[in-house]
Amino acid sequence: MIEIKMGQTLELDNVLSFRGKLTQSEVEQVGRDMERKISDANAKLIGHPIMATFAVDGSKLDMELICPIDKKINSAGEYVYKEKIKIINAVMMSYKGNPDGLQEACNELNKYINDNKLQPITVGYNVTRKIDPLDINNAEIDVYVGINPNIL
Numbered sequence: 197m198i199e200i201k202m203g204q205t206l207e208l209d210n211v212l213s214f215r216g217k218l219t220q221s222e223v224e225q226v227g228r229d230m231e232r233k234i235s236d237a238n239a240k241l242i243g244h245p246i247m248a249t250f251a252v253d254g255s256k257l258d259m260e261l262i263c264p265i266d267k268k269i270n271s272a273g274e275y276v277y278k279e280k281i282k283i284i285n286a287v288m289m290s291y292k293g294n295p296d297g298l299q300e301a302c303n304e305l306n307k308y309i310n311d312n313k314l315q316p317i318t319v320g321y322n323v324t325r326k327i328d329p330l331d332i333n334n335a336e337i338d339v340y341v342g343i344n345p346n347i348l
Contacts, residue, residue: 197292198301200308204288206321206340208246208281212263214274217256223247230263230275237269244324262321283318286340294333298322305339318342 212234214226227245234241242264251258262281271277289305291298302320309316318341325336 206283315344
């Protein structure tokens with residue numbers, strides 16, 4: 197099930213971010229390493245990591261992995277602390293169901309953007325709201341795409 201809303205905002209304070217080209221197995225490894233860096237800095241992960249994919253090149257994903265945390269920490273090598281991330285005027289799709297169906301839902305979001313002649317200015321940022329390994333069919337994932345507010 198999906199629901200699409202216009203004029204939404206994604207705003208996060210205090211995040212640790214990684215941007216790079218990774219295979220799927222490397223994504224999980226980087227996620228674990230980020231969690232370790234956060235813990236070593238005496239900070240706590242708030243919620244689930246957020247993912248944005250910029251491109252796919254064979255088995256490599258050009259992506260950003262963003263971990264919301266409870267306080268400011270120092271950047272550590274390839275892991276960059278950002279005080280704030282804010283995407284305004286976004287189209288937001290709320291998806292509920294098995295994560296395997298997310299790509300089809302994103303195709304519907306892209307169709308909505310095209311049908312309404314909207315101009316995206318960001319990639320989609322996937323924000324996992326709820327995921328239970330024991331009840332995978334009821335995952336809740338929001339996808340935010342920043343839209344150009346200019347009318348030309």
